[in-house]
Amino acid sequence: MGGQRTVLHLVGSAVDEFHADLSRLYAGGCVDAVDDPALYDMHIAYVDPDGSWRFPTDLTEAALTRAPAMTLPAALAYIETLHVDAMVPQMFCLPGMTAYRALFDALGIPYVGNTPDLMAIAADKAKTRAIVAAAGVAVPTGVVARAGERPDVTLPVVVKPVDADNSAGVTLVREPADLDPAITDALEHSGSALIESYVELGREVRCGIIIRDGELVCLPLEEYAVDARSKPIRRADDKLARSDSGELYLVAKDDAHAWIVDVDDPITERVWEAARRCHIALGARHYSLFDFRIDPNGDPWFLEAGLYCSFSRGSVVAVMAAAAGIDVTDLFATTLRELTRERTSSSTTQH
Numbered sequence: 303m304g305g306q307r308t309v310l311h312l313v314g315s316a317v318d319e320f321h322a323d324l325s326r327l328y329a330g331g332c333v334d335a336v337d338d339p340a341l342y343d344m345h346i347a348y349v350d351p352d353g354s355w356r357f358p359t360d361l362t363e364a365a366l367t368r369a370p371a372m373t374l375p376a377a378l379a380y381i382e383t384l385h386v387d388a389m390v391p392q393m394f395c396l397p398g399m400t401a402y403r404a405l406f407d408a409l410g411i412p413y414v415g416n417t418p419d420l421m422a423i424a425a426d427k428a429k430t431r432a433i434v435a436a437a438g439v440a441v442p443t444g445v446v447a448r449a450g451e452r453p454d455v456t457l458p459v460v461v462k463p464v465d466a467d468n469s470a471g472v473t474l475v476r477e478p479a480d481l482d483p484a485i486t487d488a489l490e491h492s493g494s495a496l497i498e499s500y501v502e503l504g505r506e507v508r509c510g511i512i513i514r515d516g517e518l519v520c521l522p523l524e525e526y527a528v529d530a531r532s533k534p535i536r537r538a539d540d541k542l543a544r545s546d547s548g549e550l551y552l553v554a555k556d557d558a559h560a561w562i563v564d565v566d567d568p569i570t571e572r573v574w575e576a577a578r579r580c581h582i583a584l585g586a587r588h589y590s591l592f593d594f595r596i597d598p599n600g601d602p603w604f605l606e607a608g609l610y611c612s613f614s615r616g617s618v619v620a621v622m623a624a625a626a627g628i629d630v631t632d633l634f635a636t637t638l639r640e641l642t643r644e645r646t647s648s649s650t651t652q653h
Contacts, residue, residue: 307387307638309342310411312402313361314349314393321395322351329392330361331614336634345384347377349393349402378409388638389413392612394467396425399610412645414588414637416609424584424607425465427496434604437583439576441604442595444498447485458500460535461485463492467608474500474535501603503530505596507563509577510611510622512589512633513640518581520574521622523563562625573602580607587644588637589619613637 313329315321329346337344348356348366355377356369372380389406391413393399399421406413416424423429428446435441445453446464461484462472471491473484488495506528510521528534563570573594581590586609593605611619613634620630628636 306339306341306343308345308385309638310345310347310381310384310386310389312347312349312389312391312393312398312406312413315351315395315398316349316353317351317395317397319351321393321398322349324394325392325398326361328394328612328614328617329390331616332390332392332612332634333361335615335620335630336613338631341635345386347381349398381409381411386411388641390613391415391610394610396422396465399425412641414641415611416586416588416590420585421609424609427462427464427606428494430584430607431496431604433583434580434607437579439579439583439604440601442498442501444496446494446496448494449489452482452485453497455481455497456499457481460498460500461488462496462498463488464494464496466491469535472535500534501595501597503528503534503595504598505569506593506605507569507573507596507602508591508593508608508618508622509573510589510591510619511577511581511586512619512623512628512636513587514636516640516643518578519626520577521619522565522625523567523570523573524560524618524622525563527559562622569596569600569602572600576602576604580604584609588640591619611637 311329311333313325315325333344346358346361348358348369350356350371354371355374356366356371357380358365358369389411391398391403393402400418403413403421404418407418423433428444431441431444445455447453457478458474458476460472460474461481463470471488473487475481475484485495506526507523509523512519512521576594577592580592584590584607589611591608591611593608594602595605596602611617613620613630615630620633623633624630
């Protein structure tokens, strides 16, 4: 890489306070973990829920308040003066994952992570299922329902919004009378609901992949606390919560909710194979993350893709990488090198 690089963290949300807080939580953890003045000249671009831009010195409320609000044209003019080498996308709302990344494509500023078109696909669980299923990955039987539709399905099923995250609006339905309310609940978070056949437990795991020197590297799996009787599916309160002071924090990071699976566990290789197929089929770059349900026979079933990594020590890919002996600082440096390698290769090819 050579020399100090100018890195811009794109943080916040133009959608709502929840996504802005979620972004600040992860981005703040990233800056704390990887900031090294000898290697990086770090900057923060914060998009407020009202659409304005700020360039704070850090992500505290005080720093955000001190930073003057800018219009988009003024913000872009300021970004140009920074001579950014790499942008790190830390926005988790749909516009942040798509339109704001596309903006940096238009600016010609490279960024780590996946492209806007792929992020849009991954945000749609039905489209993602179709792509990975075509690549030979097992997916539960599923159907999409919109308002006023009631598909004929065999219970039990899991009803979820097609394009919402953090398990919002997800319901396990075992009785016919509960199907309509579950669809209604899912439609409060999305324009359509995905109704999937329920995969009996089993286990539930996530698999992360990183790219190193152009090669796919599967990381140790992270397993989540589920139980066939007491907790058959993970819900929103298993992932995020707010403290008494209103601060957002990660529930799924304590040992009672999640732990690393020994790589010698028989399910590891089976999940790795399915995850590789998912990564390649979707055309992911730099890193990827996939959720799988493991049935009682040990067979993995694809649930969804989460194609982001914040490089905070608490982010899932970073936790998995640490279990493989890769510190988050090394993970961050590796991803930046991969970005440089891709751009150098692309430039050579074009010439």
